[in-house]
Amino acid sequence: MHRLRVFITIWSLLLASVACQEAPIWVQGALEDATATDDAFNTGGTIVVNGFTVNVPKNLLVQFPAAWVPWKEFVANKADFTGYETLVIGNSINGEPRVAQIQMYEFFEGLSSGFIESLDFADGSLKIQNGPTSPSITSFSGFPMCIPRNESDPFCPLSNRPFVGPGTFTAPDPVVMAPFQAGDFITFSGFRRGAEVIAFSIVAQNVQINTLGDVVYVRMELGLLGIDNPNPNAEIAESRFIGFVSNNRATVSLYAMDVDPCTGATTNRIIASMGLRGGRNAQNKFEYRNNILFRYTREYRVTAEIDGVAKTRVTKNGITAGTYVQPVNVWVPGEQDVPGVPPVSYDFSQMEFLTKGVGADDDGNVWGPLEPFPQTGVLIEPPVCAAARGLELEKRGQISRWYGRARADAISQAENVDTTEAFVNIAPEEAAAIAKKKAEEEAINGSP
Known part of the structure; x- marks a missing residue:
């Protein structure tokens, strides 16, 4: 009887240990169902993908290729998207699966x-x-x-x-x-x-x-963001932003678009400046390939420059030439580096659009941080905002209009040959973070 009691106690402790583990969730497959908890503008609910049911927190916006859609509206239109390819990223906490990000495609990278x-x-x-x-x-x-x-x-x-x-x-x-x-x-x-x-x-x-002179157009092919993870057993993927310009005199600057958690207004924060590959090439192609380690944003801006001066202008068609806003179309969380140990949970602590929110929409509703947050150990302090008011900002949430606001995510399968690497000047704040990360890795693994 005593041995049985000891066995039960040990088994209970093991179950408790397993239940308290935090593990990553990555579910990719066909959308089967979606529910909303209530009628609030920022309600959460549940999503079912490939037979897996995952809890959706409050304030989550579903990412489409060219829009961010409130969960409530997505659920109301779920019949239009049943069977579409869906990517769910999050963590399981105390046995509860929680969503951090949802991306919708008809077919991923379908072309x-x-x-x-x-x-x-x-x-x-x-x-x-x-x-x-x-x-x-x-x-x-x-x-x-x-x-x-x-x-x-x-x-x-x-x-x-x-x-x-x-x-x-x-x-x-x-x-x-x-x-x-x-x-x-x-x-x-x-x-x-x-x-x-x-x-x-x-x-x-x-x-x-x-184009010649100081007229430049920009097209983006890829916005891939590798997410850092403080766990020493996590491997970070290299971030990549790839695009093209119409004028071979141009260089470009890459900016993160920070969002005010109260107003929703955006400000540009420099990541790097770069030239065309090989100085100039037939494709007028540019690339940023490096680690981005903190303050991840949903969207990044590329602005063309000539002789160090930004060249943006409004055309006869009302298009703003010389700049391009690229939503991140590929998110790559830090992955486990060494097998045979507990899995590395995903880190969302540096995504301010999840930890603080994206501010007010044009109805005056303030979208705060995800609740409950899909990660433990992250201090979440909802922003204290003045009385919410509608802003003259583009509404980013109507499924009936999302495709009309499409920003080109052009998948060209282009190959760039016979060129050399272009210059890349990384912003000081970014360079300092990269150097610190490298030093930490060398301290753990030993100098190369």
Whole structure:
């Protein structure tokens, strides 16, 4: 009897130990169901993906390729997204699975391509050979493209395509869009809505439109963020931001877009400045490949510069040239480095949009930190804000309009060859954090 009592006590302690463990959650698969706890604007609930049910905290916004959607509205429209590929990232705490981030795709990195068969001036659509109807975005360089409303459309003039067919050329009028033509080869990705594909990315791969002087357009291909983890058994992935410009005189600066947790206003914080690969290259390609270790943001801004001066301007079409806001489209949490030990939980402590919130929307609702927070040991202090008021900020939450606000996440599969690495000047605050991290790793592992 005594031995049985000891066994039960030890087993209870083991169960308690297991229950108190914090473990990472990474579930990727088809959306099956979603529920809301109540009718509050920032309500949480549950999500079911691949048979796994995970608890959704208050204040969570679902990430789409071009919008952040409140959980309540997502649940109300869940029938439109059942079966879509869903990524859930979080931690299991005391046996309770908690969500930190949810990303939605129809198919992750889904990409289609084809030649344009015809253009319809009347409804602004294009038909792809063996493909659906899609709207327009850019040429390979980031120069904006369009479907003309008629043969003399002043905001999409045929004269901005000086010859028929693919090729590289300088825009005759650099501050107005260039039209698509039958025969352009495009890559596109998006969501199906009925018989249509609503594209958030579309690029004419065989059309390279360059600009001269101080006019620059920017296109981003990738925003991948490797998340640091203080656990010495965690390995960080290198962050990567890859894009292109239309003017080979340009350099670019990469900024984190910090969000005021009360007002929702954004400010730019410099990460690095960089040139084009090889000084100049046929693609006008730039890359940032390095660790980013703290104060992660949902979106990053790239601004083009010539001779150290930012070159942004509003075009005849109302587009702001020379800058590009890139949502992080790939999140890579720190992964376990050494097997055979307890798993490394994910770290969200440096994501201020989760620990502090994203501020007021245009209805005056203040979106605070995730509650409950999906990580232990993180001090969460909701910001003390003045009386909330509506701001003249873009509303980022209506599923019915999210695709209309798409920021091009162009997946071009471009290869850059015969070039050398460009200069990269890292901001002092970032460089200090990288040096500190390297010193800590050397102290643990021994100097190389």
